[in-house]
Amino acid sequence: MNQQDKQPESGGFAPVGTWVLLCVVALALAAGWLFLYFGVFLPRGTIQ
Amino acid sequence: MADKSFKTLILAHLWVAFGAFGLACVLGFYQVLERSGLIDFIESPGVYFASVSTHGVLMGFVLTTFFIMGFGYLVAATSLKTPLWNPKLAWTGFGVSAFGTVMAAIPLLLGKASVLYTFYPPVQASVFFYLGATLLVVGSWFWAAIMVVMFNQWKKAHPGETVPLPMFAYTANAVLWLWTSAGVALEVVFQLIPWALGWIDTVDVGLARTLFSWTLHPIVYFWLIPAYIVLYCLVPREAGGKLFSHDLARIAFILLLVFGLPIGFHHLYMDPEQGKGFKMIHGIGTFLVALPTLMTGFTVIASLEKAGRDAGGKGLFGWVGALRWRNPVVLAAILAFLMLIAGGFGGIVNASYAMNAMVHNTAWVPGHFHLIFGGTTVILYFAAAYAVWPKLTGKSLATGSLALVQLWTWFIGMIILSTPWHILGLLGQPRRISSVVYNSLLTLAWDPYELAMIVGGAVLLGSALLFLHILAKSQKRGEPVEEASAEIRYAESEPPVTRVPALLNGFGFWNVVILALMLANFGYPIAQFFLTKTFGSIGWGY
Amino acid sequence: MSNDPSLKDKLAEDARELMALPGELHIDPLERKWIFVALGLIGVFVLAILYTAFAKHVHPPGEMETLDSARLHLGGEFAEDKLGVVTQPDGSVKVTLVAARYGFYPREIKIPAGQSITFRIASADVLHGIHVPMTNMSTMVVPGYASTVTTTFPKPGEYPMLCNEYCGMGHDHMWSKLTVVSQENWRSGLTNTQSTGR
Numbered sequence: 001m002n003q004q005d006k007q008p009e010s011g012g013f014a015p016v017g018t019w020v021l022l023c024v025v026a027l028a029l030a031a032g033w034l035f036l037y038f039g040v041f042l043p044r045g046t047i048q
Numbered sequence: 049m050a051d052k053s054f055k056t057l058i059l060a061h062l063w064v065a066f067g068a069f070g071l072a073c074v075l076g077f078y079q080v081l082e083r084s085g086l087i088d089f090i091e092s093p094g095v096y097f098a099s100v101s102t103h104g105v106l107m108g109f110v111l112t113t114f115f116i117m118g119f120g121y122l123v124a125a126t127s128l129k130t131p132l133w134n135p136k137l138a139w140t141g142f143g144v145s146a147f148g149t150v151m152a153a154i155p156l157l158l159g160k161a162s163v164l165y166t167f168y169p170p171v172q173a174s175v176f177f178y179l180g181a182t183l184l185v186v187g188s189w190f191w192a193a194i195m196v197v198m199f200n201q202w203k204k205a206h207p208g209e210t211v212p213l214p215m216f217a218y219t220a221n222a223v224l225w226l227w228t229s230a231g232v233a234l235e236v237v238f239q240l241i242p243w244a245l246g247w248i249d250t251v252d253v254g255l256a257r258t259l260f261s262w263t264l265h266p267i268v269y270f271w272l273i274p275a276y277i278v279l280y281c282l283v284p285r286e287a288g289g290k291l292f293s294h295d296l297a298r299i300a301f302i303l304l305l306v307f308g309l310p311i312g313f314h315h316l317y318m319d320p321e322q323g324k325g326f327k328m329i330h331g332i333g334t335f336l337v338a339l340p341t342l343m344t345g346f347t348v349i350a351s352l353e354k355a356g357r358d359a360g361g362k363g364l365f366g367w368v369g370a371l372r373w374r375n376p377v378v379l380a381a382i383l384a385f386l387m388l389i390a391g392g393f394g395g396i397v398n399a400s401y402a403m404n405a406m407v408h409n410t411a412w413v414p415g416h417f418h419l420i421f422g423g424t425t426v427i428l429y430f431a432a433a434y435a436v437w438p439k440l441t442g443k444s445l446a447t448g449s450l451a452l453v454q455l456w457t458w459f460i461g462m463i464i465l466s467t468p469w470h471i472l473g474l475l476g477q478p479r480r481i482s483s484v485v486y487n488s489l490l491t492l493a494w495d496p497y498e499l500a501m502i503v504g505g506a507v508l509l510g511s512a513l514l515f516l517h518i519l520a521k522s523q524k525r526g527e528p529v530e531e532a533s534a535e536i537r538y539a540e541s542e543p544p545v546t547r548v549p550a551l552l553n554g555f556g557f558w559n560v561v562i563l564a565l566m567l568a569n570f571g572y573p574i575a576q577f578f579l580t581k582t583f584g585s586i587g588w589g590y
Numbered sequence: 591m592s593n594d595p596s597l598k599d600k601l602a603e604d605a606r607e608l609m610a611l612p613g614e615l616h617i618d619p620l621e622r623k624w625i626f627v628a629l630g631l632i633g634v635f636v637l638a639i640l641y642t643a644f645a646k647h648v649h650p651p652g653e654m655e656t657l658d659s660a661r662l663h664l665g666g667e668f669a670e671d672k673l674g675v676v677t678q679p680d681g682s683v684k685v686t687l688v689a690a691r692y693g694f695y696p697r698e699i700k701i702p703a704g705q706s707i708t709f710r711i712a713s714a715d716v717l718h719g720i721h722v723p724m725t726n727m728s729t730m731v732v733p734g735y736a737s738t739v740t741t742t743f744p745k746p747g748e749y750p751m752l753c754n755e756y757c758g759m760g761h762d763h764m765w766s767k768l769t770v771v772s773q774e775n776w777r778s779g780l781t782n783t784q785s786t787g788r
Contacts, residue, residue: 013357015292015350017364019620022346026631029393033400033635040474041403042642045742046706047726048402048649093759164756170716170733171758253717253733254654295615317650318719318728320735324649331639335632342628346621401639402648405728409719409754476723478754481762488750488765490723549607549614557604576654583658583734588716590758 054125054132055440060142061118062433062440064149065111066516069426072106073512075099080465080505084498085483096482097162097590104165105156107422109184110149112271115429117141117191119274120218122436124195126536127214127281128202133194141190148183151176162590164480166260167240169251172587175244182236185229195222203554210548213294214281214538217301221273223555224305227562228270231262231312243587250584254321255577261312262570265334269308271421273301275428279348279381282435284539286377289355293347294541298552300347303340306561307333310569317404326573327401333569334399341392345385352381354542376451380431383459384424391420394470409480412473419466422508427458430515437519438534443526450518457511465504468497651729651739659713659733662688667736668712675699683707689731690714692764694751700769702776703746711737719755722768730755746772 079099082090125132132138154176155161161177199219203211211219239251239259284291291297313330316322356367372378394416398407407413434451438444445451477484477494484491484498551557595603617625642648662668673686674696683702688695689711701707711720711731718731722743729739743749753764771779 013354014620015346015353015618016620017367018346018350018353019624020364021349022342022624023627025345025389026627029389029396030631030634032393033396034638036397036406037400037403037638041406041726042648043744044406044724045726045744046646046648047405047728047739047741048647048651093762097756097759168717168755171756254735257732293616293618293621296617296621299615316652316730318652318730320652320730320732320737321654323653327650327652328643332636335636338632339625339628342631343621343625346624350618350621396635400635401643402650402726403639404650405726408728409721409730476721476752478719478721478752480754480756483762485762486750486752486765488748490750543616549611551604551607551611557601557608560601580654580656582656583660585659585716585733588758 051131053135054121057132057135057138057142058118058122058436059440061114061121064146065114065118066433066519068106068110068114068149070512070516072103072111073509075103075106077505077509079103080501083482083484084502086499086502091483093482094159094162097164098156098159100480101162101164102153102156105152105181108165108267109181111426111429113145113184113188115432116221116270116274117145117188119429119432119436120191120195120222122440122536123214123218123277123281124198127212127538128198130198130202133198133201137190138194141187141194143187144190145184145187148180148185148187150180151183152180155180166264168260169240169243169253169256170585170588171590172244175241178236178240178244182233182241185233188225188229192222192226195219208547210545211553212538213291213297213541213545214277216298216553217273217277217280220301220305220555221270221277223559224266224273224308225270227309227566228263228266231259231264235259250586252577252582252584254319254582255574257316257319258322258570258574258577261315263312264315265312266308268417268421269304269337271425273304274432275384275425276301276304276344278377278428278432278435279344279384281538282432282536283348283377283381284351284355285537286375286435287352287355287372287381288359289351289539290542291347291539292350292354292542294545295548295552296343296347298548300340300343302552302558303343304337305555306558306565307337307340309562310565311337312570313573314399314404317401318408321577322573326569330569331399331401335396338392338396338399341388345388348381349385351539352378374449374452376434376445376455377431379452379455380427380434383455384427384431387419387423387427387459387462390466391416391424395420407473409478410473411477411479412470414479415466415469415473418469419462423459423462423466427455430455430458433515433519436536437522438526438529439536441523441526442528442531442534443522444529445518446522446526450514454511454514454518457507457514461504461507461511463504465501465508468500468504472497651737653738655736655738656734657712657736659715662712662714667710675701681705685709687711687720688714689718689720689753691716691758692753692760694720694753694764694766697766698769699766700771701743702773703743703770704773706740706742708738708740711739716757717755718753718757718764720751721754722749722751725749727751743770746770746775 082096121132155174161173163171163173235256239256242248243251280297311330311333313327314334317327353367356370359370361367361370472494475493668688675685677683713731713733721728725743726741729737731737747770749768751766751768
């Protein structure tokens with residue numbers, strides 16, 4: 001019913017601030033994890 | 049809802065929960081002080097491990113279960129606008145759980161159950177500890193049954209209508225709990241109790257750990273879902289707005305229920321008794337269950353953004369400043385989200401398959417769960433208490449801006465406590481030690497972090513006592529409020545809720561999905577213990 | 591056919607509803623984008639893990655292998671005279687340890703840096719965890735099961751080998767000493783003595 005509907009919900013309100021904030025958070029999470037995984041964990045030695 | 053005995057039932061649950069919480073905070077402060085080695089004469093492994101065991105049981109099993117039951121009955125009755133079904137049964141459940149708690153508390157406080165809140169065999173506790181813990185869980189099953197019955201009765205009486213979101217989510221939590229608690233129930237009833245009674249000589253430790261891991265992950269969602277209900281169903285209204293995305297809220301709760309269950313092996317990544325294949329499957333499942341939390345962040349923060357913009361906030365982030373920071377429920381939500389980002393990050397690291405080797409059983413682990421549980425979840429329990437206290441007691445919250453001080457200090461204390469704790473983990477400090485006696489240079493790096501944690505612990509203890517003070521003072525000496533103005537008002541949705549698909553209004557289908565996933569993810573891993581010859585362990589003292 | 595649908599029919603109907611669900615929901619366009627971002631974020635982690643698992647063999651330890659912890663001392667792989675560091679004919683190094691209250695035995699061992707070391711560990715009593723800080727040597731030691739973990743130690747030095755699972759009142763004191771020697775010192779040590787350090 002709403003897949004074609006590109007209008008924002010809630011009478012014209014689009015949560016742009018939330019979107020930007022959470023995209024920044026997502027980038028920070030990705031950067032932090034990649035740093036820990038490839039920069040701290042793997043250099044400590046192989047494991048299996 | 050003017051029923052006095054109903055309010056007494058809820059208050060009984062909440063006071064047991066918060067009383068346990070207060071005692072556990074005192075123990076926690078003792079623990080952080082003892083570990084630092086700063087004060088010679090309090091050092092004692094015997095006292096320390098009895099304290100940690102008691103602290104863990106009180107925080108992880110007593111505070112949570114009683115709060116969740118009490119708040120659950122309240123949400124059921126107020127959101128469905130029906131009286132509580134079978135109050136006698138509810139009181140019986142409360143009694144069984146309370147009796148079990150006392151039965152377990154006695155050996156714990158006497159040092160006869162220093163097996164920590166995970167009670168892994170073959171270190172063995174007094175049988176009364178296991179029996180008491182079992183009764184605590186059995187009492188909660190009465191609660192779960194009442195929630196499910198009320199859910200179904202309402203649907204029968206309102207055919208085709210949408211179950212109000214608070215009750216839909218809370219019933220999901222009850223269903224989750226029944227599935228979750230089965231694992232530890234099997235372990236305790238068929239292994240630990242007969243073994244502690246001497247009816248069987250040995251227990252298979254690998255099987256015990258596997259059964260416990262069944263419970264150990266979804267139990268955190270059992271704790272978290274009521275906090276999310278505060279976020280979705282109380283916070284938007286307290287912020288002066290409405291819930292942004294009702295349909296996705298229902299999906300988030302379903303995803304938590306279904307994907308929170310079959311993923312326990314991320315607690316067993318370093319264990320020898322399960323193989324890499326199942327560990328990988330559980331690991332991927334664990335990453336999937338991050339999705340409903342990420343969704344929750346968007347939905348609730350978007351609701352806050354709309355409220356902030358309506359209040360005059362301009363530009364990309366002006367709405368943040370325009371929020372009702374002086375409303376305790378809103379403040380708690382903001383602080384909860386900050387801790388959820390950091391705590392969630394730690395959780396993702398824990399879930400990351402082989403990378404778990406970097407953090408497993410190090411100080412990182414308690415740092416993580418104090419932040420995500422003691423921080424995010426418990427601060428929202430505080431918010432719930434502040435929101436419903438006037439309704440339950442007939443008095444307004446007596447103490448002005450003290451609630452804001454209490455919430456800020458809880459947040460600040462938790463950051464000061466948990467940040468060094470995470471670092472200690474990366475520096476290799478083991479968990480569950482009462483002192484640092486390794487004669488190794490590597491451990492010298494740990495000292496400053498231990499000292500910093502004492503400050504965090506002290507701030508948290510003060511905040512906890514303030515919380516109890518606020519509740520007690522309001523109940524005894526607060527200004528009386530009119531029944532009508534103390535009613536619990538749940539957030540409305542924007543756009544308003546219309547009919548939802550049946551799949552988002554019931555749990556029959558989802559129970560089948562859960563069954564299939566549990567069989568796939570735990571079937572063989574449990575069966576293998578019965579298909580191979582295994583060697584059990586006798587009981588060991590400590 | 592009865593009036594009530596059978597369980598199978600009901601499930602089939604639910605599955606059809608599930609497929610149709612996305613089209614029936616009110617989802618804000620920005621939130622829909624966020625869900626894709628969230629899935630993408632999760633995808634980054636899962637792909638990195640899958641890649642390192644299959645291309646680089648990065649895994650946690652674990653395959654089920656039972657043993658009788660109460661009888662370790664009576665013979666077999668974990669008998670006392672078999673414990674310690676052994677260099678295999680092909681140059682690979684195997685370390686056999688017993689975890690028991692309160693130490694990992696033998697309590698002082700020497701291994702080479704920069705090559706794959708396989709640890710075989712069994713508990714003689716209760717649950718233990720073994721971890722060398724700042725390295726990826728980490729595994730649980732569960733009574734009744736043999737633990738195997740293979741890792742490399744990039745940096746020579748002296749490391750404590752710590753127990754990180756509560757095992758009783760002496761848990762604080764449960765540790766052993768691991769010395770990681772550089773490759774050249776290890777090789778010259780090997781030619782000097784026919785057997786390796788225990």
